[in-house]
Amino acid sequence: MPGGRLTQQERRRIAAGLADGLSYAEIGRRLERPTSTISREVTRNGGPGGYRSRSAHEATVRRARRGAAAPSRADDRSPGGVAQETIIDLAVRSGMPRMMARVHVDLLLSEDGRRTAAELVGRLKVSPASVSVAVNALVEHGYVRRERDPQRRRDVYVVDDQAWYHSVAISARQTRESARAAMAAAEVLGPDSPVGERLLRAGTFLERVVDDMRESADRWRTLLM
Incomplete structure (x- = not known):
């Protein structure tokens, strides 16, 4: 290929x-x-x-x-740089840590959606440890996958369209776990008690939302293919 x-x-x-x-x-x-x-x-x-x-x-x-000589964030006031910072700020406001957002956006805007750790360190001008923490979190949440370059014996971090589907699936699974925990606690406390009733309502709500999320993600997944 x-x-x-x-x-x-x-x-x-x-x-x-x-x-x-x-x-x-x-x-x-x-x-x-x-x-x-x-x-x-x-x-x-x-x-x-x-x-x-x-x-x-x-x-x-x-x-x-x-x-070839990527400017730092503070110096890049080009339209592309401003747009990139806008996307990062939106991700941060949604709850993503800033370093995680910077790495994710840099991968999204790369030509082929691939970077090595060394490339991310050089482009973002941050420490290898910061990049390592960020990419591990991105992999865990399904935004990025890790591939091994056998020739150079190094990891390559890849973001592609299917990552959006996988991140939704992971989020749905985690939300479902919270829903089941709430419903289990409601059973222990008694579904007729004030606290049990409140937890049962919350768990039921979250389960219905998760079902809709997965159904919608499966229905529209073909848009990413």
Whole structure:
């Protein structure tokens, strides 16, 4: 399977595939590329209706030149840097630790959704320990997966479209565990007691929400393929 950055010829084939109404998955199969690579390429360069192979290739070259000497967060006031900080701030406000959010967003905005620990340390200008804690948490929550590079004997951290599905599944499982714990406590305390009744209502509510989450995630998972 081809690796590395997309070539200009591949981008022309992506544009042709979009014009023919092909799905990201089908375009990826024809190019022997992951679906996530195609969807990320199109999303970053105008979307399905505005993707142009030449402008996409030129934009990628410009980003690569800027990325060769990535500025620190404080110094990067370009539109891309401001947008990246906005996404990080939104993630932090939703409850994600800032370092975890910075690593996640840097992976999301990378060309192929892959970084080594050393690359993350260099780009974010933080300690290896900080990156290690952040990526371990991201893996645990299903946002990122860890792959092993057997040639260089190092870990590679990967984010792809399916990560969104897996993170929802993990969140649903954890919420279901909380629901069952509440309902079990209600049984011990007595479902007719004030506390037992309150816990039973909470557990039932959480179980219904989890059922809806899983059903919705399964129904719409094809959008990520």
